Amino acid sequence: MIDDIPKGWAKTVLDEAGSWCSGGTPSRTKPEFFGKGIPWIKSGDLPDGPILKTEEQITELGLQNSSAKLLPAGALSMALYGATIGKLGRLTFPAATNQACANVVPDVRMIEPDYLFYYLYSERREFIEQGQGGAQPNISQEIVRSHPLWLAPLAEQRRIVARLRLLLAKADYCGLRLVKIPLILKRLRQSVLAAACSGRLTADWREEHAEMQPVSPLVRGLLKERLAKAETISQKRRLEAIIGHAEEHNSDELPDNWQYFTLEKVCESFDYGTSAKSQVTGKFPVLRMGNLQDGEIDWENLLYTSDRAEIVKYQLKPNTVLFNRTNSPELVGKTAIYRGERPAIFAGYLIRINPFDNVLLPDYLNSCLNTMYARDYCLHVKSDGVSQSNINAQKLGKFEVPLPPFPEQQEIVRRVAQLFKVADQIEIRFSKANEQVNALTQSILSKSFRGELVTPEAALAEAEGREFESAAQLLARIKSLSKPVNKNGAGPIRMRGLGARLGR
Numbered sequence: 001m002i003d004d005i006p007k008g009w010a011k012t013v014l015d016e017a018g019s020w021c022s023g024g025t026p027s028r029t030k031p032e033f034f035g036k037g038i039p040w041i042k043s044g045d046l047p048d049g050p051i052l053k054t055e056e057q058i059t060e061l062g063l064q065n066s067s068a069k070l071l072p073a074g075a076l077s078m079a080l081y082g083a084t085i086g087k088l089g090r091l092t093f094p095a096a097t098n099q100a101c102a103n104v105v106p107d108v109r110m111i112e113p114d115y116l117f118y119y120l121y122s123e124r125r126e127f128i129e130q131g132q133g134g135a136q137p138n139i140s141q142e143i144v145r146s147h148p149l150w151l152a153p154l155a156e157q158r159r160i161v162a163r164l165r166l167l168l169a170k171a172d173y174c175g176l177r178l179v180k181i182p183l184i185l186k187r188l189r190q191s192v193l194a195a196a197c198s199g200r201l202t203a204d205w206r207e208e209h210a211e212m213q214p215v216s217p218l219v220r221g222l223l224k225e226r227l228a229k230a231e232t233i234s235q236k237r238r239l240e241a242i243i244g245h246a247e248e249h250n251s252d253e254l255p256d257n258w259q260y261f262t263l264e265k266v267c268e269s270f271d272y273g274t275s276a277k278s279q280v281t282g283k284f285p286v287l288r289m290g291n292l293q294d295g296e297i298d299w300e301n302l303l304y305t306s307d308r309a310e311i312v313k314y315q316l317k318p319n320t321v322l323f324n325r326t327n328s329p330e331l332v333g334k335t336a337i338y339r340g341e342r343p344a345i346f347a348g349y350l351i352r353i354n355p356f357d358n359v360l361l362p363d364y365l366n367s368c369l370n371t372m373y374a375r376d377y378c379l380h381v382k383s384d385g386v387s388q389s390n391i392n393a394q395k396l397g398k399f400e401v402p403l404p405p406f407p408e409q410q411e412i413v414r415r416v417a418q419l420f421k422v423a424d425q426i427e428i429r430f431s432k433a434n435e436q437v438n439a440l441t442q443s444i445l446s447k448s449f450r451g452e453l454v455t456p457e458a459a460l461a462e463a464e465g466r467e468f469e470s471a472a473q474l475l476a477r478i479k480s481l482s483k484p485v486n487k488n489g490a491g492p493i494r495m496r497g498l499g500a501r502l503g504r
Helices: 060-064 113-122 124-130 141-145 154-179 181-196 200-208 216-229 233-244 308-314 362-369 372-381 393-397 406-448 457-464 471-479
Strands: 010-013 018-022 034-041 049-051 056-058 076-079 088-091 101-106 148-151 259-262 267-272 284-287 295-297 303-305 320-324 335-338 350-355 400-403
Touching (some): 010 471, 076 113, 088 113, 101 113, 101 141, 113 154, 124 141, 148 471, 154 181, 154 406, 181 406, 200 406, 335 362, 350 362, 350 393, 362 372
Parallel strands (some): 049 088, 295 335
Antiparallel strands (some): 076 101, 259 400, 267 350
16 A cells, blocks of 8 residues: 555545445255356355356346345456455356455446456455454455545556556466476476386496396395294294285386385385374374375474373384375375484374385385385275275285395485485575565556556646546546446446346
């Protein structure tokens, strides 16, 4: 909001900009109120631009039995409730809205509809701030209608709108180019992981280390040693079953010295986390499924425990891989590595994977479990419930990891970290660029309604030696008239039934 009114402008309120009305919702208990007929817009449908379609329609009967009103094409709607406060829509067809929208049919004798649209957009932060407080933020129709409006002379409004369209289109183009970057980075990271776990990433390294011993004798020796140490008949039978299981994937497709092995052959155990209820405060964070994000631990939204027995049993060691065994179908199988940033235990929806030292490097395992190859495996073996899917330790143990010799795993981890660091730096630059584009949009709007975007009408009139109608004179002239007219000058604006609007 500005302090000084530009020359030729007038300060009024939004109520003067046109005919305002609220929306309404017909009773959901009456099926005859909904169906084909009148497009009906909810606040969540507002796209900050033209409204081209609606999800629902109400009948003429529903319109007559609610506070909803039929609005003509060209009307503007603004959301009043919740997270959508300030969202805008421009009707491209006659429609009604629910009560969460404030609606205005601009009086085109005094204001360009797009001038009003952009002005409301520029004031969104002000509306949001007025809606803070309470469980459900909201603003009233009265707040909107009494909000200040800085009105330029009509000719200047048109030049402002034309200039805004040009500049905002360029800002939007920059935004559209930028919005592709997160997807490109996601694909880049997936490509890096795919190359890492197929041997392509370290092809040159293998040429320089041709003496590297194959991994298979190491794993076979490990399995033989585990079998020899089995203390019970059940342990021995279990290990014999693990050893006797034949991998389905063809290791000939992998580089020399690599081989597919099921995780149960190269991991000591798979542990479920605590089932005890966590607390808002406590000594140790309890990592849950929401804390596993993009292969790393997200330390936001933590819950805690102070139970000593739980801490002793479930405390994590640095470089531990955690697997999300229960989640929604699209998220089950998320994996992240705990690096020991702070002491923590893990919850029951997670599995702690314990690979054998010098056989399977946790960072390499974490990379493999975040590939599309692993994702496809999870989608194949998951068990689906009503709203969640599950992958138990037995199914996880059957995942076939493409295993290189341990020194090559170390080189893979180093190269993946190096490439991911570059991707992270690009992501930081993207975030800053995105902020700058958003700030540019707001800066353009602010300049528009401070009278700084185009040459003021007052200055043009003075330079050309002519008179002009100021916004104050325009307002006074319109107020002297009896009733507002619609865009085509065809009399009073009507917002009644569909039949009346369509001339039936």
